[in-house]
Amino acid sequence: MELAIDIILLGFLIIVAIAVVKLRDLFASVILFGIYSLLSAAIFVTLDAVDVAFTEAAVGAGISSILILSTLALTSRNEKPSRHSIFLPLLVVIITGSTLVFGTLDMPAFADPDAPIHKHVAPRYIQDSYQEVGMPNIVTSVLASYRGYDTMGEVVVIFTAGVAVLLLLSSVRHKEDELSNLVDLKHHPILLYVTQILIPLILMFALYVQFHGDYGPGGGFQAGVIFAAGFILYSMIIGIDKVRETFTPKCLRWLAVTGVMLYIGVGIATLILGGEFLNYSVLAEDKLSGQHWGIFLVELGVGITVTATMLSLFLSFSEVRRTP
């Protein structure tokens, strides 16, 4: 039965990917990309990767599609037919694909429990994570505690992307007084009513996901993206000026910096208290509660930075002026 679900989902993925190649309407391509993301999130669930499925659905079908649609609104909607022949790219793709398939011939069978990948460091994470870190979600404990350096780099990457977009788009913005002419959907009474019911629930769900990342799928990234998505929905329906009053651009920049500084600050605090950088055990007397405190603060930093960056990305994109 699982095999049937896998085959059907993979078949849909192949159809969607080929359709994106063939279509020349870019709007339809973006929507198909969102469908591709959602289908791959479903495949992640069948592959037992629930955290990854959560993040892929929120980020791929949510934020990525919104950003590409905002770009499409500023450029053209249809693609012109390509000028050069298709044989050379097809040849390159076929050669690369066959090389990769040749490389997979030596791989162990799919879902083999005795594969070499499960023999090195993964048994230590699975068996010792509850005694050393003390939370049921092994992915969160590996992400925030065992591999804390990588997550720190990731937060800095998100922050850098926000800064880069601000740099690129700050010179093509509307002037301040033209912003209230942007279109919203306030005149639809049903949409307004349903949104006013749903947005508080969305924000509360984001807080739930942030703080329950220890016990189930969740954590800082997913929560930040859902939080930003709630505010993006508000700005699309009720108006962007209210969102800019609540989250002024200066406030968003300060929030993004606060998240990164919180993460690095936890590391410096552990250095001051005598341990290594990002060794959370020294944050409290008991090793396990030190780990809990460290992971709580670090995930909070991640959530704050992701929220602020995603919101500032969306606001930068929606303020670009239409006229050249």
Place this chain on the structure above:
Amino acid sequence: MWETFILYSSYILLILGSFLSITFGLGLLRFPDFYSRTHAAGVADTLCAALIIFGLSLQSGFSLITLKLFLILLFLWFTSPTSSFTLASTAYRCGYGVKNKETGN
């Protein structure tokens, strides 16, 4: 006896929901007009999600899973009719396929 009745009724609900989903999808592809396609998509989203979630909740009994499933259903029932209504209403306000019979596609 009661358990097999619940199990089989959940199977019937799941199969009915899937079959109706495929049928509405076929209608989405084959209807000639924008508004009938929007209607097919909107009804499909709401009805088939409800049938599938009822079937799944029969299988999971009185537990936290059923509560979460019903919360998902509530969220779907809020958002799916709203989105199809907004789509059709905005198209109508822009005069899409109403004034000019040839462009009604």
Place this chain on the structure above:
Amino acid sequence: MSSFFELYNYWIFIFLMMTGFYIVIAQGNLVKKIIGLNIFQTSVFLLYISMGKVSGGTAPILVESDVAYSNPLPHVLILTAIVVGVATTAVAMALIIRIQKAYGTIEEHEIHEQDASL
């Protein structure tokens, strides 16, 4: 050497990767290239996560009963990769908007013509 039935998952993911790769190198529109890049990235994530699956296992969240768990390490690496992917897409879209302002078009051959005629 494993047979076809144990490896077809990887081959389907490689086909999806090559579809995304083809969109990047063959299509001229810049936005379409970025969509192809995202499809490529998502297929690579699928390949990595499928390497970590253990048959008969469950999600790596500790429960009371005695079950096998899937490998949590690929999940962590791919979580980072997904977020880095969206950051890259955002910067790429901002660059495309600036290219549109500067050249008036986002088709690759028209941009090359304008550059060549300078």
